[in-house]
Amino acid sequence: MMQQQAMAAGGPAAEARQCFGCNFEAVSAETACPRCGKKAFFTAGNIKTRGIILVALGLFIAGLIGAVSVVVGLIVLNAANDPSKSRKLAEDGHILLAAAGLFAVLILFGFHMIVSGGWMIAFGKRNRATVWVMWALLALILMAGGFISMWT
Ligand SMILES: [Zn+2]
Incomplete structure (x- = not known):
């Protein structure tokens, strides 16, 4: 989790996101779900x-x-x-x-x-x-x- 945020440094700000594939919720700047990989990790x-x-x-x-x-x-x-x-x-x-x-x-x-x-x-x-x-x-x-x- 911390590592992901660090990796995203310089990119878009981390926000609360919800995955439409598996329902995973996290604060992240990534657009792909870290759990199922689906590119439906939405703010x-x-x-x-x-x-x-x-x-x-x-x-x-x-x-x-x-x-x-x-x-x-x-x-x-x-x-x-x-x-x-x-x-x-x-x-x-x-x-x-x-x-x-x-x-x-x-x-x-x-x-x-x-x-x-x-x-x-x-x-x-x-x-x-x-x-x-x-x-x-x-x-x-x-x-x-x-x-x-x-x-x-
Ligand atoms: Zn997911």
Whole structure:
């Protein structure tokens, strides 16, 4: 630890950093993690910038998918009121359900990005639990997408 700081003398000042690969935290001037070697050893400033990007992306995704959901919902509602189309709609009910699930998880994913990014902006650190939730949501998105592509 002392040796690393001495080695970094003359370079950028040592700062509190967190590794996005293994979660290792230390005061260091290096940009590669001393534990796992990943070049994702970020300062609070780096993490806050990523948090802002994450919040912006989350807002975009939640807003976009939210708008698409409303439009698709209206089209489905219209078709349901049309007798010639409602039978086809009932036959494809499971696909509609999977699509609704996919939209819901995508919106949740967007909100999750906003929350994760907000946490990073507020604390200058990444909360590891939010990473696990993100992977779980991604798995759900893939599952819903898989069902839809299987049925259509
Ligand atoms: Zn690491």
